[in-house]
Amino acid sequence: MTFPRTDFASASNAFEREWLVTNALGGFACGTVAQANTRRYHGLLVASLQPPVQRVLMVSKVEVHVRYRDRSYELGSNEFAGGTISPRGFEVLSAFEDDEGLPVWTYACADARLEQRVWMADGRNTTYVRFQLQDASAAMDLELRPLCTYRDYHSHARGGWSLEVADEPRGCRVTAFSAARPYRVLTDRGDFQREPDWYWNFYHRAEAERGLDATEDLFRPGTFRVRLEPRDVVTLIATAESEFDPPATAFDREHKRRRSLLRATPSGAPDWIKRLTLAADQFIVRRS
Template sequence: MVFRFGQEVQTPDRARNLELLMTSADAYSSFTVGGNTRKYHGLFVRNGRLLLAGLDEMVNGTRFSSQHYAGSSNTSALRYLQAFSAYPPSWIYMIDDIIIQKTITFNGNLLVTYDISGDADLWIRPLITDRSVHEVLKDPRPVYRHERDGFRWGDLYLETDLSYEPNPETYRDVWYQQEYERGYEAVEDLHSPGVFQGRVQDSTVIFRCTGDTPAVQSAVRTQSLQTSLDWLEWASSAFCHGDEIVAGYHWFCESWGRDSAISVTGLLIERGLKSEARLVLKRLSDMIKGGVVVNRFPDNYHSSDASLWFIHALFSYRRRWGDDSFMESMKPVIKSILEEYPMSGVASLDHNLISVVPKSTWMDTAFTPREGKPVEINALWVHALSEADAMGIGAPVNPEAALEEFQQFWNPERSCLYDLIDPVDPAIRPNQVIALSLGLIPQPHASSALKTINASLLTPYGLRTLSPSDPNYQGRYTGDRSYHNGCVWPWLTAYYVEALLRNGMPRERIRSMLIPILYHLREAGVGYISEIFDGDWPHVPRGCIAQAWSVAEIARAYRLLHVQE
């Protein structure tokens, strides 16, 4: 199974909205079919810095690369584009009687291969800079050294099989459409040290950008990927680097405690990657202070849910591999969290349930402060108490008493769970599916809650974060105000599926619900799942093009419906 596209990619809107991403440890290569549209795009990005932005390319004097400039846009090159496929990203161009197949591979080193059919003069000019991916830069002045076959810049060496001519030039006013639409500075300059040029007849030319960092060989050849789950597992590897899970590409290229704890089950545990899962869980356990798992490394502990998601991930590990030596070593950690977390700066014990400070849950903006007792926090708390008790780990609260008190979340007027109590928030939100997936709500209330969720929150791409009937609902993403007040977050899908299965819905009826999000693999970030979608039709994908917990939880939902019969 390969993602293939035909003449549709000659349309600028289509080409510019198909984004590609290849990762390797602390580096990535990302772009669209039709050129760079974000300041985060580049052929070679490492440690959060853009180094090689792109290549300006011509055959027989005709440009086939797509550059975009302030005040004008070069879309004419797309008319030569006949087909595109991924992965690896591969373009087929036809210019007069010349056929060019351009293929990009990236494993920490970058190779751009040009397979030329015909007699052609190939011209390539690298465009470089040196800046943070979160900024743009005018008039870059990188320091490099020309050599016979190319140029050396820091530890990078750029070369081809063609002749190299030093010929410095600055490309002014390069424009990034997505940054303009997001309200950020969208114009910068790029520098080119020189030109690679030569005659090519029915042969292959390779452009190389290599560094001192050893390349990482891909464990999977994408030609062997046949199913949606194969691709989701391929995508999973993009986020997993040693003991870290990267939260998302492009602007969350760092490890977050909450995101890691939620994602580790779908990305590693359910894939049977035991040693890799241990590394991630061990790192999180080493970063606990006062019962609280770090949220943003190295020292942001303002998360009232990361500790509970961490315990939840340990229980997933235990279900997969039992009480092995690692799990035994984690029992004291679980005990300390259960004892210290309720007395931490982000959470406190109120009777048998947990009350939290504002902006400390996964809905963490000023528009969803959720101070009080959030439903998913307390669902995870009650579940942790029960599982710990079954493991012989003492807890400060009786699990049965906590479960009984948890029933206060039932909202009889709306036939679902309150999102928050003490104070009560009657807004219909999706966080209640965590409780339903864990079986904390008895019948007939559980079925009634699912009916309310289906009627108010369900979309083709997952659950809205707020019912459209709510006066605070925002159907289009516009920033923090809408982030958790209407946007669809796919990561909740697996918990919704678990809730449906637990309450008697047959797998065959649920499977069709996943079809739209699986088709999304060939949209936006090709091969990945986006961070969020608009709550309103047509549910445009927004945010990061590749989000760890989106991939993890859609993969987990798929396994629940197709593998775990």
């Protein structure tokens, strides 16, 4: 199912439409089409440390900066306390698609198209964010800035505390405090440079509507930089596991799993039944 640009041309529309992927453990990734977090529950890696409970938000989001043909583009969005919305990446979002239950964004940067997909590994606290450069007439430079925290998913955290950032091959390991589960943020290509810093006063409008505290701060451990030639792919991995599948293997495995669910639907079932089958699967968890 593809949603046209008119469905998210404004901030209000793009902030209201939401997506969700899960890992069958109680962990999940979710957010808005605009990639602005509007709820305390929005994040790229919400790990279930004692399935299906003890859910901890580790990686909130990734900020994506693009340089293409001497022009810069910011593909994400944020709302800050006071009402400022910056950047406004939804303005260069040309399409949003539900591909077998997985969210797919397509951004238009001049004559180039950059596709972004998100999925989680079934049975693992691991999220993959895959970028592919399509229809481009030149190379594109990407900067990926993960924004991190470590908190119960029902809460908010404020900044200024010290998270330990250690180098890993193609990324970093983040340890929030001595008793916290370490997690890693990596890419399968490109370079990582440690640049620890805090980003302040993100505003979650849905929490304000509930009459709850609505601001939090997020920690940037560093920046990934990669150059993509046309058709190239780079994948960011956020994981609380000691091991994870390579992105291509994980991508193929998740699509095969979803197709097996669709094959179990009655022959000739309409599309809405197939979408409901995939949506219902998101709510099934396995206890440890």
